Amino acid sequence: MNSPIPYYLTSVDWPRLIQDYPPPPHYAETSGALSDEAMRQLQEQRLRARIADAARLPFYAERWRAAGVDAADVRGLEDLPHLPTFDSDELRSSQEARPPYGAHQPSPAEWDDVLPLKLQTSGGTTGAPRLTLFDPVALEVQGIQTARGLYAQGARPGDLIQIPFTASLANAGWSAYNAVHHWLGGVPVTTGSGNVTSSEKQLEYARTLGTAGWYANADYLGRLTAVAQDIGFDLHALRTKFLFSFLGADDGTVRRALSDAWNAPVYDNYGSHEVGLIAWECQAGTRHINEDTVIVEILDEDGRPVPDGTYGHAVLTSLHRKIPVYLRYDIRDRLAVLPRARCACGVLSKRLLPMQGRVDQMIKLRGTNIYPSSCHRTVSADPRTNGEYLCVVSHSGAGLARRLEMCVRIERRSTQVDADALRTDMLRRLASDLGAKVDVEIVDPGALRPHTGEGEKIRRVLDLRKAG
Template sequence: MTLSIPYYCKSVDWDQFMADFPPPPHFSATTGRLAADAMHALQEKRFLDRVADAWQVPFYQRLWGAAGLEPGDVTRLEHIDRIPTFNSDDLKGALASAPPFGDHYKFTRADFGKFPLKIQTSGGTTGMPRPTLFDPIAWEVQAVQAARAFYEQGARPGDVVQITYTNSLANSAWNAFTGLFNWLGCVPVTTGTGIVTPSERKLEYAREWGVDWWFARGEYLGRLAQVAEEMKFDLHQLKTRFLHSYLGPDVEGHFRQKLEEAWGCPVYDNYGSHEIGLIAFEGRERNGKHISEDTVYVQILDTDTGVPVPYGTRGNVVATSLHRSVPPLIRYDLRDLMIMTDREESESGLITRKLSTFLGRADEMVKLRGTNVYPLACQNAVTKDDRTTGDYICVAYHVGEGLGRREEMTVRIERKSAQVDAAALEADMRRELFKDLGVKVDIEIVEAGSLVEHTRLGRDKVRRLLDLRKS
């Protein structure tokens, strides 16, 4: 008997793949600047293909059937609002319906080995992480999305690039690596987080190996700058061309400015998710993030009503993957708060809709005396004050009993050193956060490095909420 192996190299018609999802430099001359009618036609075709995929999946049959939807009800892109949204909680339900991988796929565990698959995970801050399967199309399109961003921000073949995320069950580092290695001709240096490779050693590698640019979270770039200062290591000697990063709700740009001053180069902000990939990225003009519109259809919905809001209005990001059939992801509510603007031509020549600065997480809201407060909204006040390390965490808890029970929040903020007057910093933070949040919060000033247990700075995706309300 001859064993049939699903060789990755033969799993996709790669020439057709590159025509469908142009990598750099072709993207900027093709789907990156399609006219509105042509982009609509492309999105509609791919959207309807994904809807057809979804009708073969038990998860969508159940979700859409409960909403009264039947096959044939969605025949145009404009019909997308007939489809109910879902979120990560619904995916947990899909996993529970058919463990361990869920019933949101067209196949089951018995079909493994018929085509290449990879398991990555999302979540898992408590309990088991949520697995997601990737086939070659899902995997490589996410890599192309990343490569497009890198190229527009200045990456070129031959660049040596340090990746400070760990290549693990989370897929951010893998997306960067695959984009650089497969689609851009760059040389990845996969040092991982500070647990895998100490920050001091990362800086030494950058100097010795001539790292041209970095793929890193904004908070960790700030931590590297602190380490460099402690080592008396001049970051400017590295001649870093740019930093590809995720800056969070840096609404006034204070965080970006500090990083650019420390590193002596531009910092580019980006936005993505585990399942959808790199949804949007800044171009050279750094004026809003270009949506990769041939791979994802983005809507902004009102956080209360779920109705689409006009351009320029804040709301929840709801994304539909136009390339994924493993699994289909149609109207996935990411529960991220952002603003979208209409299509326009940028200085770099791209013509896309754009997303704003990240504005917070809808599912991390704390209700304080009738005001919705998002922990990430504290970043602006904390990072612009030179007396802090930039690290903070919001602690949400209940006070009172019965009808008098209410939510409260304390913001713990690290001071840079023991020489910083804690009382003065507390008073100033109380005032600045009141201006940004619109409601008073308690402030606790703590010592540098004391919050890392909760925030996981330098180890993993940074947390800004310690939620004791469920305790």
């Protein structure tokens, strides 16, 4: 007898999924309206199930044993802080020790009960990419998390949503596609990144099709803005209702610049490859945490919880992911959470404050902590640049005299721009905005492209420390 094929379309109890993780518009009167106590109970019940899943995985069982935690004593929310955290390095070592997927995910010999699966990767910028398996629930809930955000920002059935992310091993493009196609009744315009469809063509599609919304990184929206300016394309003539983006460490400058250029509101969202879309911003400007799918803890450097509204590094627990389980995953992003409150949009949830940066990308320059991404606002605020920059980090001197240096290479808008005058101004403004002295080099338009790339994640740091 042939072994049965696990069809995707019959692998999920769809009405149950919709009830458990309500997509829009039902979210607003279900999960998005639960009382504090009802939400606590829901989280408690989901967390207990995830703890039971984790206890069966060698990855967690070994860590808990080493930390002196008995799985039988771990029952719910109150015990969560007793469990050890782990970070992406540990996922990578787990992959190396038990290739290819690691001890936190089922090996192919154990796949019979969990198929169909999809493989995605993340974190290719430093070290080996992390391989992550997604079961249908993980894929669809990620779509639902994103659809809640898109809907709150104005997406409606029939809207064309342009997605300049390549549906590759990276996750974002798929998550946007699932959100628009499966959970919004929208029409996904899957143009792929600039590598697949050039920026000029992306703009042409938007004009021809009447794109209503974009799902795009702020960096790429900045590049589209610069290209539009260069070719004399009128962004205000487009039918853009909103831009769904990831603004990262922005003090409002990037948002304003994009919003003015596109004549549409720009919304900041926050997500992770492993746990999905953690928070989305509504039209009232609140970043709502998808509390029925994730618990966000904020800890100080010693692993202790910080008070509400205080920044620390975020530790995530996924409530819907079984393949694999993510219990107390230290994502190493600096974030802060505000307590639950009813928003003007009607949703009741915990609220996320803007991301300050990745702990890993922080550079200590003569005693000052700097996030290279903070250069974005200074560079893009000056019309003599085209917004493109690259932070080159290196060591100078040797022995005790060795110092960390950062040089910001900035593209001038055209070769007509006076490079010396621009450099002088940028030196002064970056020193003031970053709080530390950095060097500046002005380069010609397009010169940084070989380093920054054409992908959806534009590289802004060139780290020469390991080479030296």
